[in-house]
Amino acid sequence: MKHNIQVARILAAAAVLGLGLLIAAQASASTVSADTIAERLKPSGELCLQGMDCGGVVEAVAAGPQSAEDVYNGLCMSCHDTGAAGAPKRGDKDAWAPRLEQGMATLYDHSINGIRGMPAKGGNPKLSDEEVQSAVDYIVEASR
Ligand code: HEC
Incomplete structure (x- = not known):
């Protein structure tokens, strides 16, 4: 047991x-x-x-640099499609001819720093100089 x-x-x-x-x-x-x-x-x-x-x-x-088209459509077009504030319209060759005579460097400068009714960088200081310049190219290409 x-x-x-x-x-x-x-x-x-x-x-x-x-x-x-x-x-x-x-x-x-x-x-x-x-x-x-x-x-x-x-x-x-x-x-x-x-x-x-x-x-x-x-x-x-x-969210890197915006394309020229995005910058234009997101901001510049509000004046440059409508002609608001006397802005030269994109594609209006007559309106752009005298401006183009100033040369691209001047157009870039006026777009980045502003001139009369054109606010610096179209009013968006967050845009880089390169983004503004590419948008200028985008407008100018359609306006020559
Ligand atoms: C609030 C309205 C407005 C917006 C937004 C605007 N523009 Fe303009 N822009 C103008 C006006 C008005 C002029 C004409 C200024 C003048 O010559 O009296 C002008 C002129 C210009 C010129 C010609 C400058 C010159 O020396 O002849 C360029 C280039 C230009 N704009 C680019 C741009 C670009 C690029 C953008 C977007 C980033 C932009 N604009 C956004 C109103 C605007």
């Missing part, structure tokens, strides 16, 4: 040990899978930093 109890205790201890090992194994297995997930996420995190394939960042990267 005493012998049987000891066998039972050993079995119980083995069962507890086995369960413990099983839990430990599962715990380490889930740790591994968490690491694996982190590892798998890492490359896309790096891609985001490089601005390649990640919504928000792509937007930030895309």
Whole structure:
């Protein structure tokens, strides 16, 4: 009888040990899978930093210089399509002829710094000189 109890205790201890090992194994297995997930996420995190394939960042990267057409349509057209404030209309060759005679350097200068009814940078100081100049080119190309 005493012998049987000891066998039972050993079995119980083995069962507890086995369960413990099983839990430990599962715990380490889930740790591994968490690491694996982190590892798998890492490359896309790096891609985001490089601005390649990640919504928000792509937007930030895309917000580089505006194209001439975007600058024109977003601002300049409000006066240069309508002739508001006496602005020479885009495409109006007669209106632009005397202005073109001043030379491009002067047109750039007047667009960036303003002249009479023409506000500096069309009224948006956030535009770079290059953006304004490309918009001037865009107007002039249609007005020669
Ligand atoms: C608020 C109205 C308004 C906006 C906006 C505007 N312009 Fe003008 N612009 C004028 C007026 C008015 C003139 C004529 C000024 C004059 O000669 O009296 C003019 C003249 C010009 C000239 C000729 C300057 C010269 O020396 O003959 C250029 C080039 C020009 N604008 C480019 C632009 C560009 C590029 C933008 C957009 C970034 C822009 N303008 C936005 C009103 C505007």
